Amino acid sequence: MTTTVQTATGATETMVLNMGPQHPSTHGVLRVVVELDGETVVKARPEVGYLHTGIEKTCEALTYSQAITVTDRLDYLAPLSNNLGYCLAVEKLLGIEVPKRAQYVRVLLTELTRIASHLVWLGTHAMDLGAVSVMLYCFREREQVLSIFEMVSGQRMMTSYFRIGGLALEPPPGWLDRVAAFLQTFPSRIDEYEELLTSNRIWKLRTVGIGVLNAKDAVADGVSGPMLRAAGVAYDVRKFFPYSSYEEFDFDVPTRTESDCYARYLVRVAEMRESVKIVRQAAAKIPPEGPIRTDAPGIIPPEREAMKTEMEALIYHFKIFTEGFAPPPGEVYQRIESPRGELGFFVVSDGSPRPCRVKVRAPSFVNLQALPEMAEGRLVADLIACIGTTDIVLGEVDR
């Protein structure tokens, strides 16, 4: 598959090179077929599917509640965002509202998820471009966030903590102190990363003006999240279509207009600071006591105590865990702002206890489509920067 192209030095043969699926800088099992003229990328074609596990098909075989566990495995760097998107979709389908207390806890935890996810992105992206020490700093703080998740849900990564109608369990006493301790140190940690990178000459040489994707192309390609905002389009689902009480929180949507890798870096770093603001507000808002699950018999599992004293509760418990519950026939599309962009869940009910279809609009699947536009005509080393800046998670791309 070689073609001849006209170059500055005359007609030359190009070389086709397979990058991946086993390549450290592809953040998983992405394969990019690159056509090279010397070190210049003439054509880059992403090939996905190496991690296809049929999550959407699996959901059709599970009950609505069971499917939460597979949503964790989509974007494994932001499992709580996936949980939230899916739960909101099913709640919309059922027409139930979640108590405010649970909504605030959800907001707090998804914003911590955003921080954790951006930290992984920053660490790995910087490492790809040669700044290895940043990775160690980022993972240090990420560990703090994961320990909060562990404290709340019992799991560091596959949390499954948000359930249809609320939360899995009451958050443990003292968890907000842990969050407060994190918030106290984290802003200065962001300053530390910025000191290492923002005005670092090598970092700027590797990112400024690299991987430009202007606003018009980004919108046409369906690109969302920090990549779109770095191109000057302030589309943030939390502001456009607020969910889970986001309209009650005061935060800004950072945007840049340069549309390059450096702008995306600045946007993501600024987003971490905004998330800190939201977490702080949410921690102040969460009432010390109150329901964490909505009252919807037959859908929400009853309290343990009630099951020991009430026949009705026992029956509901049995029914929910043996056959599940059946939402009315219909379909909803619920979008949320995941760390990577617009995460959409299209859930179709045919009136049975298992979803007829669960379609995941995975932001990094769509964002990855723009890779050729960013990388073609540039050097191979810039292709690595472009892949890093796209912030893909293959679990979500391939589903």
Next chain:
Amino acid sequence: MTDPPSPEQYPIVQRLRAWDTQAVTQAAEFRGELTLVLPREHLRRVGTYLAAEPGLEYNFLSDISAVDRLPAEPRFELNYHLLSLPNRQTLRLRVWVSGLTDPTVDSVTSLWPTADWHEREIFDLFGIRFDGHPDLRRILMPDDWEGHPLRKDYPVEGFR
């Protein structure tokens, strides 16, 4: 309690009806989401109108989702989730595709380039062809895979 307004009352529905009486066969609302069912052959024409018309500008295609409604006929349903960034409006377009003969729909890649991978995914997992797609290949499954896994007559554990 008053009845919710009929979906026909939405300005977008009236506008489309005024533009072409054939454009929308049915408008439905569920949980605050508006769905417009279109005749399959009008999809690209209506899409062009929605994407470019001032005041509508549905310039962002979030997603295309296929649903297999076996044993109903027409069997496949394609849902286009549109978003207008300037007007902060969302809309779902739906077309029905028969599964009796080779299921085919017009590609919308010329209107929203992002449709490229979405359509490839639907081709891969449902076996629906898109006329005018620049590069219709499998995307998630291996190239030599037989069958379309998200069809309802495809077993969850696969054919053994």
